[in-house]
Amino acid sequence: NQIIAEIATEPLYIELLAETLNYKGEANASMTGGVFSGASIVQSNERETYVAIPNEGFEFIGWFDGLGNALSNQPKSELIFTKNSTLYAKFKEKSYRLDIMVSPQYLGTLYWDDLISLDDLSYTLPHDYLVQLKAEPLENNLFKSWELFTSGNPEMNANEISFKIKENTFLTANFSPPLSPSLSIDVIPAGAGIVVGNGAKSQSG
Numbered sequence: 001n002q003i004i005a006e007i008a009t010e011p012l013y014i015e016l017l018a019e020t021l022n023y024k025g026e027a028n029a030s031m032t033g034g035v036f037s038g039a040s041i042v043q044s045n046e047r048e049t050y051v052a053i054p055n056e057g058f059e060f061i062g063w064f065d066g067l068g069n070a071l072s073n074q075p076k077s078e079l080i081f082t083k084n085s086t087l088y089a090k091f092k093e094k095s096y097r098l099d100i101m102v103s104p105q106y107l108g109t110l111y112w113d114d115l116i117s118l119d120d121l122s123y124t125l126p127h128d129y130l131v132q133l134k135a136e137p138l139e140n141n142l143f144k145s146w147e148l149f150t151s152g153n154p155e156m157n158a159n160e161i162s163f164k165i166k167e168n169t170f171l172t173a174n175f176s177p178p179l180s181p182s183l184s185i186d187v188i189p190a191g192a193g194i195v196v197g198n199g200a201k202s203q204s205g
Helices: none
Strands: 012-021 034-037 047-054 058-065 070-072 076-080 085-093 095-103 108-112 115-117 121-126 130-137 142-149 155-157 160-164 169-176 193-195 201-203
Touching: 012 034, 012 058, 034 085, 047 058, 047 085, 070 076, 095 108, 095 130, 108 169, 130 142, 130 169, 142 160
Parallel strands: 012 085, 095 169
Antiparallel strands: 034 047, 047 076, 058 070, 058 085, 095 121, 108 115, 108 130, 130 160, 142 169, 155 160, 193 201
8 A cells, every 4th residue: 555644844934024114215113104914934835825004104015025025015915935034014104295386486485494485395295294384475565375285174374374294285375466556536626627647637627
């Protein structure tokens, strides 16, 4: 009779770790970009399922080995190991573009923290960053309004605005030149004369 024997293989040990990058792409140990799950003891050449779930404000980048080689960019992945390994779940803080326009240009100034600018501004900011701006008209110009293209709920108080950025956002500070002076002239008694513009005066009667 033929005897078939199963030879048990030594288990492999997988060290599961997470790494979180800030919005600039720098590793930040104080950030927790998400959670992950999967087996830490596996059999060689057998598929194992690993799942990563990013926290709010973060995105999942991928699964990487201990040498930094990418294994998969899918949050739910089946991976195969042939030796003891380190497996990283990498997350990154989300970032958004903020573009601020002064319209018309040079009629007013933007104040943002220690920054004072007459020009348009453009920044890349992390998720939930608190933007606080103030718009001041120059000389006798007037501040008219803010135009904010975002789905958020900004707080506006006259020429001040604040909001947390959660998506690419376009903001305009609208100014206007000073109002032209008006002059009202009454002819007394009525019908006694005619007033003509450009400094000329005509009078009858």
